[in-house]
Amino acid sequence: MSAAETLAPVADLGGPQQPLLDVRALSKHFASRRGLFGRGGGVVRAVDAVSFAIGKNEVVGIVGESGCGKSTTARLIIGLIAPDAGEIIFDGEQIGSELSLRDLRRRVQMVFQDSYASLNPRLTVGETIAFGPRVHGLAAEAARDRAHGLLRKVGLDPALFAGRYPHELSGGQRQRVNIARALALGPRLVILDEAVSALDKSIEAQVLNLLIDLKAELDLTYLFISHDLHVVRFISDRVIVMYLGEVVESGPVEALWSDARHPYTRALLAAMPSLDPDRRTEEAPITGDPPNPIDPPPGCRFHTRCPFAEAVCAAKAPALMSTGTVQHQAACHMIDPASGHSRATAVAEDQPDVR
Amino acid sequence: MTAAANDIIAVAPDRRARGYWSLVGRRLARDRVSTACALVIALIALSAVLAPWLGLADPYQGSMIRRLRPLGTAGYPLGTDELGRDMLTRLIYGGRLSLMLGLTPVALAFVIGTTLGVIAGYLGGLVNQAIMRTVDVFYAFPSVLLAIAISGALGAGIVNSLLSLTIVFIPPIVRVAESVTTSVRTLDFVDAARASGAGPLTIMRVHVLGNVLGPIFVYATSLISVCMILAAGLSFLGLGTKPPQPEWGLMLNTLRTAIYLNPWVAALPGVMIFIVSIGFNLLSDGLRSAMDVRS
Numbered sequence: 001m002s003a004a005e006t007l008a009p010v011a012d013l014g015g016p017q018q019p020l021l022d023v024r025a026l027s028k029h030f031a032s033r034r035g036l037f038g039r040g041g042g043v044v045r046a047v048d049a050v051s052f053a054i055g056k057n058e059v060v061g062i063v064g065e066s067g068c069g070k071s072t073t074a075r076l077i078i079g080l081i082a083p084d085a086g087e088i089i090f091d092g093e094q095i096g097s098e099l100s101l102r103d104l105r106r107r108v109q110m111v112f113q114d115s116y117a118s119l120n121p122r123l124t125v126g127e128t129i130a131f132g133p134r135v136h137g138l139a140a141e142a143a144r145d146r147a148h149g150l151l152r153k154v155g156l157d158p159a160l161f162a163g164r165y166p167h168e169l170s171g172g173q174r175q176r177v178n179i180a181r182a183l184a185l186g187p188r189l190v191i192l193d194e195a196v197s198a199l200d201k202s203i204e205a206q207v208l209n210l211l212i213d214l215k216a217e218l219d220l221t222y223l224f225i226s227h228d229l230h231v232v233r234f235i236s237d238r239v240i241v242m243y244l245g246e247v248v249e250s251g252p253v254e255a256l257w258s259d260a261r262h263p264y265t266r267a268l269l270a271a272m273p274s275l276d277p278d279r280r281t282e283e284a285p286i287t288g289d290p291p292n293p294i295d296p297p298p299g300c301r302f303h304t305r306c307p308f309a310e311a312v313c314a315a316k317a318p319a320l321m322s323t324g325t326v327q328h329q330a331a332c333h334m335i336d337p338a339s340g341h342s343r344a345t346a347v348a349e350d351q352p353d354v355r
Numbered sequence: 356m357t358a359a360a361n362d363i364i365a366v367a368p369d370r371r372a373r374g375y376w377s378l379v380g381r382r383l384a385r386d387r388v389s390t391a392c393a394l395v396i397a398l399i400a401l402s403a404v405l406a407p408w409l410g411l412a413d414p415y416q417g418s419m420i421r422r423l424r425p426l427g428t429a430g431y432p433l434g435t436d437e438l439g440r441d442m443l444t445r446l447i448y449g450g451r452l453s454l455m456l457g458l459t460p461v462a463l464a465f466v467i468g469t470t471l472g473v474i475a476g477y478l479g480g481l482v483n484q485a486i487m488r489t490v491d492v493f494y495a496f497p498s499v500l501l502a503i504a505i506s507g508a509l510g511a512g513i514v515n516s517l518l519s520l521t522i523v524f525i526p527p528i529v530r531v532a533e534s535v536t537t538s539v540r541t542l543d544f545v546d547a548a549r550a551s552g553a554g555p556l557t558i559m560r561v562h563v564l565g566n567v568l569g570p571i572f573v574y575a576t577s578l579i580s581v582c583m584i585l586a587a588g589l590s591f592l593g594l595g596t597k598p599p600q601p602e603w604g605l606m607l608n609t610l611r612t613a614i615y616l617n618p619w620v621a622a623l624p625g626v627m628i629f630i631v632s633i634g635f636n637l638l639s640d641g642l643r644s645a646m647d648v649r650s
Contacts, residue, residue: 078550105552118543122375122565128544131561132551165375178547185551 007138007146009186010107012056014092019053020189020221021077021108026050026086028072042294046072048245049086051320054189059215059222061236061253063229063268065290069245070225074191077223078110091188106136109182113194115174119166125151125177126162132184150180153217154210172203176210183218191223196231208235229272233257238327241265244293244301247320251328261323261330263306300333312340379569382645389641392634399631403450411444414601423617434620436606437613438599442620446627449601452513454631456595456602457583460520465575468525472532473567477540477559487533493526502585506594516595520585524578531574535567569646576639580632587628603628 030044047069054060062070075081077088079101090107093099099107112118119128129147130140138146148158154176166174175195182190192211196204208231214220226232232239233253240250241264249262260266267286286305291297297304303313312333320331333339383389402409417438424435433442475486493501505519539545540563548558587604589595596602598609606624614621 075546080546080549102552105550110547110550112543112547114543118547120544120548120562120566123561131548131553135551135553135557181547181551 007106007133007136007186010188012091016056018056018092019089020056020058020091021054021223022087022089023053023073023077024051024087024089026073026076026088027084028069028076028081029084044293045245045296046293047076047083050242050245050247051086052240052247052250054221054223057215057219057221058238059224059236061224061226061232061239062242063226063232063239064242066227067244067290067293068242070242071193072245073242074110074193074223074225078108078191079104105132106185107187108189108191109185109187110191110193111175111178111182111195113197115171115178115198116166118178119174119181121166124163124165125156125169126158128166128177129181129184132181136185146184147180150183151177153183153214154180156180170203171199172207175199175203175207179207179210179214183214188219189221189223191225193225194227195224197226197228204231211235229268241268244290244296246301247331248302249330249332250320251323251325251330255325255328259323259325259328261328261335262302262332263308263334264302265330300331308334308341308343310341379642379645383641386641386645388637389645392638392641396631396634396638399450399627400454402447403454406444406447406451409447411447412441414440414444414448415599416440423613423620425617426619433623434617436610436620442623445601445606446603446623449603449606449624450627450631452596452600452602453583453587453604453628456513456517456520456586456590457579457631457635459517460524460586461575461578461582463517463521464524464528464578465571467521468528469532469568469571471525472529472571473536473559473563475529476533476536476567477555477563479537479540483533486529490526490529493522498523498581499585499588502589503592503594506589511594511597513596516586516589519589520582523585524582527578528571528575532567532571535570536563539563539566573639573643573646576642577636579635579639583628583632583635587624 026047027045027049028047030046050069050073052060062073064070072081076083079095088095090099090104095101095104119125123131126144126147129150130138130143133143133146134140144162148162151158151161156173156176161169161173161177166177169177178195195211196207199207211222212235215222222235224232224235236253238250238252239256241248241256241262243264249256249260249265256265257269260269264286271286286307288305291301291304297314299312299314299316300306300309300318303309306313310333316333316339318331318333318336318339320329321336322328323330323335333341334343337344417436417440419439421431421435422437422439424431424439426432426434428434431441431443433446436442436445471486471490475483496504502516502519502523505522506516509515509519545558545562548562553561586595587602587607590602590604591608593608596605598605603624607621607628610621610624
């Protein structure tokens with residue numbers, strides 16, 4: 001408690017090579033109760049054995065359709081919901097055993113999508129930002145100064161804004177307040193869950209630039225969740241593509257954009273609206289809604305919508321494996337020569353396969 | 356953490372005088388019906404509180420020779436009751452007990468019911484089930500019957516009728532508090548507060564209470580009139596106050612034998628109950644619309 005009185009910054013532990021966040025086989029299943037006594041319902045595999053790592057000072061984007069488990073993953077990492085299986089390791093310390101949930105709060109914070117719902121309408125902006133530091137033992141005066149300093153950092157004059165209520169702010173200003181609140185505990189990882197999706201395009205660009213500036217200034221790492229591929233490409237170093245609770249592909253932005261290996265990633269990229277009329281897509285690359293996650297299809301979960309699906313896809317789930325490019329992985333039978341898929345291309349023999 | 360959290364709300368003294376409640380107050384003051392109701396209730400309450408200093412007659416002193424005088428009798432503007440006591444005096448003195456019996460149970464039930472409802476709504480799960488199912492038991496009985504049953508079991512008396520009315524009004528307030536809390540609990544700012552490491556008690560006090568008190572308070576004010584009528588009913592049945600204490604419900608009871616002789620005088624306590632309860636109801640309606648700031 002006494003150490004928290006000044007809310008000293010969290011020290012780095014493992015050096016720059018150690019990943020800041022290492023998620024291993026993380027799973028969260030929700031029971032969907034249908035019958036009166038809880039019988040007859042299924043299990044929603046919202047997040048199913050998801051693994052990834054985020055390096056220090058990296059920006060990792062997570063993309064996917066709604067319901068693919070992006071937000072659940074975020075809530076699991078920040079500890080708002082407890083995982084059913086898997087481990088989350090923050091800078092070498094396992095959450096739950098070596099690192100308490102309370103200490104995790106100092107290290108990981110989150111900015112929510114709905115800028116209005118994520119601010120308490122009965123508290124002033126200053127009170128909202130100062131709340132976290134107060135909870136962690138900072139004196140009222142110090143917490144207020146901290147809130148004022150953070151408001152200045154996100155580009156809002158504290159003399160003008162600290163005493164205002166959320167309904168007196170615009171959407172962009174509210175989201176700046178949310179960012180200031182997330183930074184109030186001095187976190188190292190900030191999860192941005194659709195943080196700019198609800199904003200106007202011009203405001204969105206301003207907030208994105210603010211996020212980039214803050215990252216450099218405060219030595220931050222971002223997990224950037226969005227369905228807007230343009231924004232993800234703009235801000236991210238690496239991208240993770242999720243489909244129905246699973247990671248289907250991950251890799252550096254440029255590798256993914258130029259050489260997407262999973263048909264779902266390709267479909268997502270093809271669905272991006274383009275400003276160039278010659279490159280306009282005339283048809284939807286994939287049709288239909290994602291299958292019901294209560295009863296996901298067997299084998300590869302994407303095979304019901306995949307144009308290249310074969311018998312093997314319905315029979316066996318593909319594992320995430322290297323595509324041959326550094327850090328670039330995909331879970332598709334078509335990149336695994338041993339899978340028996342007719343389109344499976346030969347991958348260089350010396351590549352390490354199944355991760 | 357809890358020690359620090361106690362004055363967490365007093366963190367930003369730079370709040371401008373544009374708080375939510377001052378806005379509600381100004382909107383309420385602009386509403387003519389609400390202002391009129393508030394004035395009438397304030398007048399009745401003030402005269403009841405100040406009754407001993409208003410130079411009125413003795414509320415207990417009757418006279419057999421001037422029983423049941425009609426309205427407008429010289430010296431007795433509102434007539435006299437069946438024992439020859441001045442009605443005006445007794446109506447004003449009666450307001451003391453009647454208002455107390457109408458307000459206290461609702462106030463107590465508001466505090467207890469809000470606490471239980473917010474806890475049930477915020478914690479959910481087994482705690483919610485335990486509290487809400489217990490509350491459901493009380494719903495098996497009509498409120499009047501429940502009040503009579505509890506009062507009857509405890510015995511007649513003011514304290515016992517206060518107690519029984521409080522018990523009657525806790526369940527509906529718990530239900531409202533629970534449902535409002537459940538809807539607030541799912542909002543992102545509660546998640547954000549949890550993510551900042553605050554405990555359930557701090558979150559309930561700082562983030563939940565401020566957002567649920569309004570609707571619960573409006574609901575509670577609408578219960579005041581019901582409570583006054585129930586209290587009057589208990590007294591009417593002889594379960595509340597006892598003669599010769601002046602109380603509107605009891606006065607209605609003792610005067611009912613005179614309804615054919617002097618109906619206007621006999622109806623007066625009922626008129627008082629009517630005025631006060633409709634006043635509280637309209638005030639509650641005004642408060643409800645004043646609090647709907649976004650409209």
